[in-house]
Amino acid sequence: MSQAALLVLADGRFPAGGHAHSGGAEEAVKAGRVTGAADLEEFCRGRLHTTGLVSAALAAAAALGLDPLELDEAADARTPSAALRVAGRRLGRQMMRAARSAWPDPSLDQLAAARPKGAHQPVVLGLAARAAGLGARDAAYCSAYECVSGPATATVRLLSLDPFDATGVLARLAPELDLVVREAAEAAQRAVADGVDELPAASAPLLEVGAEAHAGWPARLFAS
Amino acid sequence: MTVRTGVASGVRGTARITARGDGRGGTVLPVLDGEGPIVPRRTRSAGAGARVTLVGAMSGPLGGDHLTVEAASREGARLQIGSAAATLALPGQSKEAARYDVRLTVGDASELHWLPEQLISVRDSDLRVTTRADLAASASLVLREEQVLGRTGEEAGRLTSRLTVRRAGRLLLDQELSCGPGAPGGWDGPAVLAGHRAIxxxxxxxxxxxxxxxxxxxxxxxxxxxxxxxxxxxxxAVAPDALRVRRTLDEALRTLT
Amino acid sequence: MHLDHSHDESTAVSADAHRPDGHRRALRIGLGGPVGSGKTATVAALCKELREELSLAVVTNDIYTREDAEFLLREAVLPPERITAVETGACPHTAIRDDISANLEAVEDLEDEIGPLDLILVESGGDNLTATFSKGLVDAQIFVIDVAGGDDIPRKGGPGVTTADLLVVNKTDLAPYVGSDLEGMAADAKAQRAELPVIFQSLRSDVGVGPVAAWARAQYAAWAASA
Known part of the structure; x- marks a missing residue:
């Protein structure tokens, strides 16, 4: 087991379907809420502290060995948007495929059998991290980073944003990412002791509403 | 029970409402108990169910206060709870946050409508709200929550509101909104509220x-x-003001019930 | 209570020749090539030509809209449940080469939902000359270029032109109008591709998609024989 497995799992080229999702950025761009690097930064910051924190905590809890089906149910309850549940499960299924190839493990097989159309992505990610010998914080880092790097990359394509500006946004968010990961990992530890209700449930109304709007568009670049 | 015991501890108060079916299609209210600043009053009901209005005996909650509403609609009951006016979260002398906890229980073949007026987060206030609804498998629930960030033209206070709905022991919805000065970053940005002041x-x-x-x-x-x-x-729904949010929710309520 | 997911068989890990239930999966043929070269028209013609003899389905990788899928639906080349679209996040080549997971799920879901299939055509979103399909996704691939896109394309080569199992030079009926040298294109293609086949096609001619359909039939026969 190697710490470098974290780099494999966190790599933007890890073939788990993320490239086709904008994390709500496509809708926010079309609605005029994101028009440049400054908006993108606030968008990513808001996402990081809401859905990012929740995802990171779910991933950390899965990495700690909590029952993935119970976590999957917790993810459902924390994802009111049906469109986002569909996207989350689709990405989970894609993550599952990649993870089973990279780090074959009976725990992944079991979850794949129980949720053939996909468990929520952070749960699969956490389980994959565990199969790769990584810890709860590693899983939380992967999940939290992905939740901001996805919209940043998508916005580069959507707005022809200068890629250096987008990377600058991610770099500036790094200290906050550390905080979110710490909070997520602590919540996951509490969940081990006191149950999954200890996991955060921070929500972002406009991400939820926007996801339903986006899912209804006849033409779009990204799946979510 | 309603005692302002001093600056640091604030007011503690619990309102309790229990409804149950009378076995003849009606609803009775064996418990209607208002120890504290929130007083539940039975009001005239249009249908077979019971109707209760929460009346605020004082303006609050203030910093350091801890208010609780416990409402149960037991088997066969139909209960609707509203409030006489919006709830204002106000700053207190205490630096502590105020707490407002709502505990709703809905039994089998029973229905609860929780339709309070808005919660307004006043400048410099700090309030933590938790709303939990526990439903039996054949229970029905209509639950409305509205938050307004600041009175007209005013900055918002700090508000955290968590809403959890459980049905037949399983989690159905768990959501927390955190906003106002000192909330985690990006709360007013394009992913979360984008300048809207009513949710x-x-x-x-x-x-x-x-x-x-x-x-x-x-x-x-x-x-x-x-x-x-x-x-x-x-x-x-999010909107620039409370009226627009209410219109959207009312419209949805009409088409869904 | 949880209505979002169903419980059926487990998913496959990779592009194994068999589905998790042990049945042999469908042959998958990819169609790639630049925008406007006639991939969708070729897919439509292939469906019409082969649908009586093979159980078919199509996956499209639209770049922006669902136009390709909708064209196929409008033309009624197959029943709607046999046509599905994958979203590619502005990167069509990523979805067929670098991260094929969404396409793999699309082909698996088609087989799960409509039963055993013989052949699935996976159409790439229009892209550049370097876009090729991963071997993890398709068993064989067709690269479609057209005479109007420039008769120097075969000479320029690139992975699509050079390595595709079949190169289709489409819209030969337009050659006189755009001044394309078909013989030169054939010679360049031969030089790039050695023994790999090239078909010059005009869907407006009497033979139409016939030669490409015959190639697909032979691919299927070989796939079926290798079971």
Whole structure:
């Protein structure tokens, strides 16, 4: 087991379907809420502290060995948007495929059998991290980073944003990412002791509403 | 029980409401207990169910206060709870946050409508709200929550509101909104509220949604209806002001019930 | 209570020749090539030509809209449940080469939902000359270029032109109008591709998609024989 497995799992080229999702950025761009690097930064910051924190905590809890089906149910309850549940499960299924190839493990097989159309992505990610010998914080880092790097990359394509500006946004968010990961990992530890209700449930109304709007568009670049 | 014991501890108070079916299609209220600044009063009901209005005996909650409403609609009951006016979260002399906890229980073959007026987060206030609804498998729930960030033209206070709905022991919805000065970053940005000052949620749980759940729908540019992962739907609306949020939720309520 | 997911068989890990239930999966043929070269028209013609003899389905990788899928639906080349679209996040080549997971799920879901299939055509979103399909996704691939896109394309080569199992030079009926040298294109293609086949096609001619359909039939026969 190697710490470098974290780099494999966190790599933007890890073939788990993320490239086709904008994390709500496509809708926010079309609605005029994101028009440049400054908006993108606030968008990513808001996402990081809401859905990012929740995802990171779910991933950390899965990495700690909590029952993935119970976590999957917790993810459902924390994802009111049906469109986002569909996207989350689709990405989970894609993550599952990649993870089973990279780090074959009976725990992944079991979850794949129980949720053939996909468990929520952070749960699969956490389980994959565990199969790769990584810890709860590693899983939380992967999940939290992905939740901001996805919209940043998508916005580069959507707005022809200068890629250096987008990377600058991610770099500036790094200290906050550390905080979110710490909070997520602590919540996951509490969940081990006191149950999954200890996991955060921070929500972002406009991400939820926007996801339903986006899912209804006849033409779009990204799946979510 | 309502005692302002000093600056640091604030007011403690609990309102308790219990409704149960009278066995003849009506609803009785064996418990209607208002020890504290929130007083529940039975009001005239249009139908067979019971109607209760929460009346605020004082302006609050202030910093350091801890108010609780416990309402139970037991087997066979139909209970509707509203409030006489909006609730203001106000700054207190205490540096502590105020707490407001709502505990709703809905039994089998029973229905609860929780339709209070808005919660207004006044400048410099700090309030933590938790709303928990526990439903039996054949229970129905209509739950509305609206938050307004600041009175007209005013900055928002700090507000955290967590809403948890459980049905037949399983989690159906768990959401927390955190906003105002000192909230985690980005709360007013393009992913979360984008400058909107009113937020509303309407949860409708009905056993018959197990067969026919309404599909997702947009209710204007910043509001949507979405089916939850169970026999329930959630309407989420944000708008520049409370009136527009209420209009959206009312419209949704009309079409869904 | 949880209505979002169903419980059926487990998913496959990779592009194994068999589905999790042990049945042999469908042959998958990819169609790639630049925008406007006639991939969708070729897919439509292939469906019409082969649908009586093979159980078919199509996956499209639209770049922006669902136009390709909708064209196929409008033309009624197959029943709607046999046509599905994958969203590619502005990167069509990523979805067929670098991260094929969404396409793999699309082909698996088609077989799960409509039963055993013989052949699935996976159409790439229009892209550049370097876009090729991963071997993890398709068993064989067709690269479609057209005479109007420039008769120097075969000479320029690139992975699509050079390595595709079949190169289709489409819209030969337009050659006189755009001044394309078909013989030169054939010679360049031969030089790039050695023994790999090239078909010059005009869907407006009497033979139409016939030669490409015959190639696909032979691919299927070989796939079926290798079971």
């Amino acid at each position: 509303g949620q309407l949860v409708i749980v009905r056993p018959e949604f197990d067969q026919h759940r309404p599909g997702p729908a947009l209710l204007g540019e910043t509001a949507s209806l979405t089916p939850l992962a169970g026999p329930a739907v959630l309407v989420t």
